[in-house]
Amino acid sequence: MGVLPAAAKKKATPKTNPPKKAEIEAATRLQVFLDRANFSPGRIDGRYNDFTRKALALYRESRGEQPQPTPPPSGRHANAPPDVSGLDLASVEPVFVSYTVTEADVQSVGQLPTHVPDEAKLKFLPYRDVADAIAEKFHSDIHFLEQLNPGKLKKLKAGDQLKVPNVEPFELASVKDIKPGSETASQAANEVEDQPETQAPTPGESGAPRNVSTKVDTKTNMLGVFDAEKLIAAYPVTIGSTHNTSPIGEWKVRGVAKLPRFRYDKEMLEHGERSGNFYMLAPGPRNPVGVMWIALNKKGIGIHGTNDPGSIGRAASHGCIRLANWDVVRLATKIKAGDNVSIQ
Numbered sequence: 382m383g384v385l386p387a388a389a390k391k392k393a394t395p396k397t398n399p400p401k402k403a404e405i406e407a408a409t410r411l412q413v414f415l416d417r418a419n420f421s422p423g424r425i426d427g428r429y430n431d432f433t434r435k436a437l438a439l440y441r442e443s444r445g446e447q448p449q450p451t452p453p454p455s456g457r458h459a460n461a462p463p464d465v466s467g468l469d470l471a472s473v474e475p476v477f478v479s480y481t482v483t484e485a486d487v488q489s490v491g492q493l494p495t496h497v498p499d500e501a502k503l504k505f506l507p508y509r510d511v512a513d514a515i516a517e518k519f520h521s522d523i524h525f526l527e528q529l530n531p532g533k534l535k536k537l538k539a540g541d542q543l544k545v546p547n548v549e550p551f552e553l554a555s556v557k558d559i560k561p562g563s564e565t566a567s568q569a570a571n572e573v574e575d576q577p578e579t580q581a582p583t584p585g586e587s588g589a590p591r592n593v594s595t596k597v598d599t600k601t602n603m604l605g606v607f608d609a610e611k612l613i614a615a616y617p618v619t620i621g622s623t624h625n626t627s628p629i630g631e632w633k634v635r636g637v638a639k640l641p642r643f644r645y646d647k648e649m650l651e652h653g654e655r656s657g658n659f660y661m662l663a664p665g666p667r668n669p670v671g672v673m674w675i676a677l678n679k680k681g682i683g684i685h686g687t688n689d690p691g692s693i694g695r696a697a698s699h700g701c702i703r704l705a706n707w708d709v710v711r712l713a714t715k716i717k718a719g720d721n722v723s724i725q
Contacts, residue, residue, distance in 0.1 A: 400428065400460055408433070409546055410476045411465060415440055416520055416548050417473070419614035421708050423693055425546045426522040429460050432617045432694060435603055437463055443612040477529065478547045480519070482511060484539045489514050489553055493667055497645050497660050506665030506688070511537035517666065517690060518552070519545040520707050551707035556639050556672045559710060561717055569644035569661060594721040595634075595684075595712075597702055599627060602694045604684075604702065606715050614715060616708040617694045619687075627702060628682055632722045635676040637713050640664035641685075666706060673709045677722055684722070685709060 400408070405427040412422045412433055420440040422433040446467075491507035494500050508514040512534040516523040527534050529544045537543075592609045599620045606614040621627035646659035662668055671686015686706040687693065693705050702724070704712065 404460065406476050407462065408460070410470050410473045411437070411468075413473045413476060413546050413548055414468060414470055419711060421616045421705075423617040423705065424522040424525075424690055425520050425548070426525045427528070429462055434463055435601060435617070436615060439603065439605065439612060439615040473547065476547055477544050480515070480543050480545045482515065482537055482539050482541045482543065485554060486511055486514050486518070487539050489666070497662070500662055501645070501660035504663050506663055506667040508666055515543060515545070517706060518550045520548050520551065520705070521546055522691070551710065553666055553672065556710060559639060559713060561637055561713075569642045591717065591720065593716060594723065595716060597627070597722070597724045599629070599725065604704070604712070606712065614711070616704050616712060619693050619695070619703040621701070627724050628679055629724055632677040632679060632724065634716055634718050634720045634722060635678050636718045638674040638676065640672055641668070641670060641674040643668055643670050645669065670701075671706045671709060673706070673713050675709070675713060675716065684712070
């Protein structure tokens with residue numbers, strides 16, 4: 382479950398020279414290119430980070446190219462550009478666009494308590510501030526957004542203009558219209574009972590049975606979507622910890638819940654034992670499981686969003702598979718009940 386950050390500390394990274402403006406733009410161009418192609422680099426940060434390199438390798442694999450070994454650079458070469466030959470990076474123009482903050486952005490913000498009992502009193506779990514909302518809308522690292530807009534993020538209001546990466550915006554208001562999926566159920570998303578057997582895969586447009594599957598690689602923290610044997614999309618994920626491991630094996634999608642509620646039970650999350658001391662948390666972008674819950678046929682286990690996009694791939698979940706909200710929404714449009722999910 383994507384609720385608590387991992388206790389593991391980050392390894393210290395060697396000091397490097399700050400990248401130049403042209404280097405930042407080149408790295409962002411690649412990240413935007415991959416994001417548009419549905420091979421997500423995770424948070425866009427203007428750097429050739431680990432997930433950008435993984436997404437690039439998987440994108441090349443999807444095109445039938447031979448995989449290239451990409452050992453992570455270190456030291457002063459940590460941000461060295463990867464091989465981008467053959468990529469239509471010119472299609473990303475401009476790399477950055479101007480965005481005007483809307484009233485809807487402002488309305489998605491509210492007071493967000495730091496303690497679960499206080500969160501449980503709310504009817505909606507909003508963004509912490511406008512900068513938080515804009516960073517998620519444009520798939521961006523909040524510090525990168527600050528770098529692009531020095532001195533502008535602290536008191537944002539409707540009508541203000543910001544420089545943002547040229548990605549397709551994640552629209553919170555449109556989540557409820559995504560199909561397939563259900564409106565928020567009275568039952569919490571992680572409370573649905575086990576269901577060993579699921580319905581047969583839905584036929585495609587041609588009437589033929591669907592052959593869409595999802596594969597989660599727990600070693601690389603990447604999730605791939607396949608149509609037959611062809612890789613069509615990939616997204617960074619956070620998996621379970623050694624204490625609360627993700628369920629290795631073959632599963633099926635039960636369904637998709639949009640804007641889910643979540644039952645926060647500390648005993649269940651930490652020790653796998655259900656207790657009577659729990660809190661029911663309302664929907665919203667800062668719900669612990671984000672804006673989408675893709676249920677698997679195992680109680681309490683799902684593929685879902687997050688309230689902390691910075692934790693993807695850098696923290697451990699409580700057994701579930703966690704994605705950034707903008708990625709889990711795109712994943713939900715590609716899969717249906719009955720599709721296979723392999724966690725290995």
